[in-house]
Amino acid sequence: MGPWLDNCGAKGIFIAIETCGSGGAIEFLAKEGRVIMTSCKEDETSHWRKELRNSIFFYYLADPSAGALNKKSLDENDNGWISAEEAFPYVYDNVVKYTERKYPPQYRQHPQLYDGYAGELDVTKFG
Template sequence: MESDGHDEMIVTHDFYGLPDGWFAQKFAAIESTQFALMFGSCHSGGMFDDNDDLQGTGRVIASACKADQYGWDYLQLGNTLWGYYFVDEGLLDNNAYSVEAAHEYAYPHVLAEQPDSQPQLYDNFPGDFDL
């Protein structure tokens, strides 16, 4: 159990729950020590809100919001609010060339629409994680 009492998980389309600790074990077994993770769902900051979650040396992790917050679907944007600014405008429209820069780009846009949905960045990757 995590310190905030909530163990976050990804729920698959066929309703299997995969806890963040399960992902942490899987990622610990892979050879690469440098990678980026991006989570766009509600409560996605919970993937790195406790000590045994996904944090690690060489990793950068971006999320749509804090563990106790919602992400938002914006039908008129054709994406989630964070996904539109982080991925569509940030990375795909070349306003950002790294995970860190995409976070910096998306953050004020998301807050302007939803002040209670604050994108999070865990950055333990030296320099910019270029994409």
């Protein structure tokens, strides 16, 4: 994936990775101009929940009803966009709280963020 991203020509790239151990991908993909959000740390399991009909991470990132990228209230700089940087605290807090309620400590998730983009990388536009 790294070489493809290197040659895509975009000035800013948002990468969301949902898989067990996904935090380990950051060291291989981190580069200037990229924001990488992963569902968990390198040594953690990433969970899917039937009641969410999604993974916990993507539910709190992009689900139409609960996802950060669909919450205008997270637009802190009021520019009409949700950036990866605006979305991450919401995703992190909700994933951690959810897994604390549902799983013993060794199975909890802690999303990770690498931010190599100068400023904020806008992901979702409203309006």
